[in-house]
Amino acid sequence: MIDIKDLRKSFEDHEVLKGINLHINPKEVVVIIGPSGSGKSTLLRCMNMLEEPTSGKVVVDGIELNGEANINKAREEIGMVFQRFNLFPHMTVLQNITLAPMKVRKISKEEAEKTAMELLNQVGLADKAGAYPPQLSGGQQQRVAIARALAMKPKVMLFDEPTSALDPEMVKEVLDVMKSLADKGMTMAIVTHEMGFAREVGDRLLFVDEGQIIEQGPPKEVFDNPKEERTRLFFSKIL
Amino acid sequence: MSFNFDLVIQSFPLLLLGAGITIKITALSVGLGMIIGMFVGIARISHVTPLRMLAAVYIDFLRGTPLLVQIFLIYFALPLMLDQRVDPFVAAITACGINSGAYVAEIFRAGIQAIDKGQMEAGRSLGMTWVQTMRYIIVPQAFKNIVPPLGNEFIALLKDSSLVSVIGFEELTRRGQLIIARTYGSLEIWLSVAVIYLVMTLAISRLVAYMEKRLKTS
Ligand SMILES: Nc1ncnc2c1ncn2[C@@H]1O[C@H](COP(=O)(O)OP(=O)(O)OP(=O)(O)O)[C@@H](O)[C@H]1O
Ligand SMILES: [Mg+2]
Numbered sequence: 001m002i003d004i005k006d007l008r009k010s011f012e013d014h015e016v017l018k019g020i021n022l023h024i025n026p027k028e029v030v031v032i033i034g035p036s037g038s039g040k041s042t043l044l045r046c047m048n049m050l051e052e053p054t055s056g057k058v059v060v061d062g063i064e065l066n067g068e069a070n071i072n073k074a075r076e077e078i079g080m081v082f083q084r085f086n087l088f089p090h091m092t093v094l095q096n097i098t099l100a101p102m103k104v105r106k107i108s109k110e111e112a113e114k115t116a117m118e119l120l121n122q123v124g125l126a127d128k129a130g131a132y133p134p135q136l137s138g139g140q141q142q143r144v145a146i147a148r149a150l151a152m153k154p155k156v157m158l159f160d161e162p163t164s165a166l167d168p169e170m171v172k173e174v175l176d177v178m179k180s181l182a183d184k185g186m187t188m189a190i191v192t193h194e195m196g197f198a199r200e201v202g203d204r205l206l207f208v209d210e211g212q213i214i215e216q217g218p219p220k221e222v223f224d225n226p227k228e229e230r231t232r233l234f235f236s237k238i239l
Numbered sequence: 240m241s242f243n244f245d246l247v248i249q250s251f252p253l254l255l256l257g258a259g260i261t262i263k264i265t266a267l268s269v270g271l272g273m274i275i276g277m278f279v280g281i282a283r284i285s286h287v288t289p290l291r292m293l294a295a296v297y298i299d300f301l302r303g304t305p306l307l308v309q310i311f312l313i314y315f316a317l318p319l320m321l322d323q324r325v326d327p328f329v330a331a332i333t334a335c336g337i338n339s340g341a342y343v344a345e346i347f348r349a350g351i352q353a354i355d356k357g358q359m360e361a362g363r364s365l366g367m368t369w370v371q372t373m374r375y376i377i378v379p380q381a382f383k384n385i386v387p388p389l390g391n392e393f394i395a396l397l398k399d400s401s402l403v404s405v406i407g408f409e410e411l412t413r414r415g416q417l418i419i420a421r422t423y424g425s426l427e428i429w430l431s432v433a434v435i436y437l438v439m440t441l442a443i444s445r446l447v448a449y450m451e452k453r454l455k456t457s
Contacts, residue, residue, distance in 0.1 A: 048364055050360050050363065050364060072366055073366075075363065075364060075365070075366040076366035078364070079364075079365075080360075080361075080364040082357060082360070082361065086355075086357035086358060086360065086361035087361075088358065088361070088362075088376050088380075089380070090379050090380050090383075099365075099367075099375060099376075100365035100366060100367055103367055103371055103375065104365065104371075148365070149365070152365060152366060
């Protein structure tokens with residue numbers, strides 16, 4: 001589903017990604033962990049070209065991400081959820097969700113609203129359709145943001161620390177939505193610090209440090225038996 | 240020296256008519272300036288380099304030369320090129336509108352750049368184009384930010400519009416000059432003119448403050 005070959009990214013003369021190779025299969029849930037500043041967000045953002053790689057190749061759903069047209073096309077298939085939600089504050093929840101399907105997929109308003117209501121039901125927020133984002137709690141906003149991404153019927157979902165900006169009591173409601181997505185067979189790449197979630201929901205765990213994938217494998221194996229010294233060091237700091 | 244209050248009262252209706260025309264050219268110019276300014280302001284931050292440079296030249300030229308000279312260019316110099324007389328009203332609004340467009344463009348640019356960059360990223364990540372994201376997400380939010388500076392621009396232009404009196408266009412200042420030419424009442428008329436400008440600018444700044452409050456609560 002996602003194929004990354006020798007991906008490099010530098011900001012000025014600071015190399016943040018140092019040759020990443022990664023293949024994500026359909027329906028696979030890949031969880032990315034690593035220290036702050038290791039390049040996790042940058043890697044994720046290269047998967048939909050919010051960050052333009054310095055070199056290397058990214059292919060999503062058979063579309064190589066190069067050139068404006070290809071990138072826009074691929075983005076229709078890639079949903080993204082941000083740490084800070086990034087909902088559109090001047091629009092109602094319903095408008096937030098229906099905008100892109102109507103403008104990009106050219107779906108009628110009725111159909112877009114029907115899908116939006118189904119999705120809001122799914123994330124448990126059907127009663128908030130008419131609310132504006134600033135009126136919602138962080139957890140509710142993030143669930144709306146997930147619904148907004150899903151409304152495009154993407155084939156892949158990218159999550160960049162979706163619960164890091166939330167109060168502790170709201171983390172679970174968002175993780176539950178993500179877990180049910182995984183159960184439904186969505187392909188997902190998730191950057192997170194929620195190790196319990198990574199262990200439970202992830203098919204594969206990726207440990208990234210200093211712009212490189214240091215170690216990867218089934219979460220339980222990596223957590224219980226890290227092979228690399230750096231992975232062990234990281235776990236000893238956080239667990 | 241004596242102050243002829245009767246002259247003030249007699250001239251007042253004529254001056255008020257002039258004030259009406261001042262408001263009309265200001266409103267039309269700001270309207271034109273907003274349309275120009277929105278596009279130039281967006282061009283100023285676009286990723287298309289020639290567009291961005293063109294916008295920068297436009298803004299620099301119009302903010303770096305006096306409005307009075309711009310008015311002369313349009314009213315006196317342009318007809319020589321077109322080989323056709325330009326109507327003072329058209330010249331006044333064109334000059335003020337084009338000039339205002341440069342200031343409004345900078346207001347728009349600042350208003351757009353004040354929007355969190357996560358908004359553009361969210362729009363783009365949903366597959367919308369840069370133009371679509373600008374149109375549906377960024378610009379509508381920027382409008383809220385720019386009401387106060389646009390209000391200031393309106394006030395600045397209302398005062399600067401007195402410059403079009405030099406091409407004989409009969410707005411408030413020109414009316415005052417004409418009445419003085421007849422009556423020699425410099426003191427009475429210029430004071431009256433000043434007071435009328437003051438009342439207009441105060442009224443506008445009140446209106447803008449009110450709109451700002453309304454927008455904040457919505
Ligand atoms: N736009 C940018 N310009 C310059 N440097 C950047 C930019 N974005 C990221 N960086 C740098 O790249 C490095 C990796 O950043 P990145 O955000 O990918 O890390 P991260 O692993 O997501 O960290 P965190 O856990 O704190 O989110 C950091 O050193 C950061 O300072
Ligand atoms: Mg990050």
